[in-house]
Amino acid sequence: MRLEGKVCVVTGGANGIGAEMSKLFAKNGAKVIAADMGDLAYTAxxxxxxxxxxTDTEACETFFNFVVEKYGKIDVLVNNAGITRDALTHKITDDMWNMVIDVNLKGVFNLTKFVGPHMMTSGSGSIINISSVVGEYGNVGQANYAATKAGVIGLTKTWAKEFARKGAAVRVNAIAPGYVMTDILKTVPQDLLDKFAKKTMLGRLGQPEEVATVALFLASDDASYVTGHTLSTNGGMRL
Known part of the structure; x- marks a missing residue:
């Protein structure tokens, strides 16, 4: 019960990696609010x-106030919500660029701008931003996505400094997953999945549960001296 008594918010928590994190946090004693555009694909x-x-700043403020009024605090925030709109750079439209920037970067900022200062006032907290191996190494056909995920790492390092001011034990870290077998990858042809797997040192793709366990570590007091760090969870992949 590594999160006993903690209140955790997970964005993009309806399915995939976000769902696994939400369920694992709850199993470890947390009360979890899984925020998403859609309904939860599970019950827990x-x-x-x-x-x-x-992407809606006003809605994020309303949500923040709802959680604090109902539960009194937010101990953990996981900024997991994200989308892709892949294409070679010269084929990326304004809409494709703006949608990815809005969700993957502005969306991370929108909620943290309320939760971060709240944690400072409370004196502690853990913020976990979900980046990507693409944000660390880049990838052909994902200029928009890579830009946002690299930006998330920059936000992580900045917030680790900013929210720890005045002695507050607020930790901010990022997780950079590689290719993980979520529903999105299940539509990718097997020959491409095999190609991705061969690029990893472990010779396989990841599972959502494996990213969730990393998030559990960073959310818990076991990571009490870890902040400003990007934990690459990619099986040793180099794109």
Missing amino acids: ENVEGYKLNV
Whole structure:
């Protein structure tokens, strides 16, 4: 019960990696609010769904106030919501660029701008931003996505400094997953999946549960001296 008594918010918590993090946090004693545009694709004790568009600043403030008023605090925030709109750079439209920037970068900022200062006032907290191996190494056909995920790492390092001012034990870290077998990858041809797997040192793709366990570590007091760090969870992949 590594998160006993903690209140955790997970964006993009309806399915995939976000769902696995939400369920694992709840199993470890947390009360979890899984915020997402859609309904939860599962039911789990101590996981509450909330409809939220992270690109809407006013909606994020309303959601923040709702959680604090209902539960009194937010101990952990996982900024997991994200989308892709892949294409070679010269084929990326304004809409494709703006949508990815809005969700993956502005969406991370929108909620943290409220939660970070709240944690400072409370004196502690853990913020976990989900980046990507693409944000660390880049990737052909993902200029928009790579830009946002690299930006998330920059935000992580900045917030680790900013929210720890005045002695507050607020930790901010990032996780940079590689290719993980979520529903999105299940539509990718097997020959491409095999190619991705061969690029890893472990010779396989990841599972959502493996990213969730890393998030559990960073959310818990076991990571009490870890901040400003990007934990690459990619099986040793180099794109």
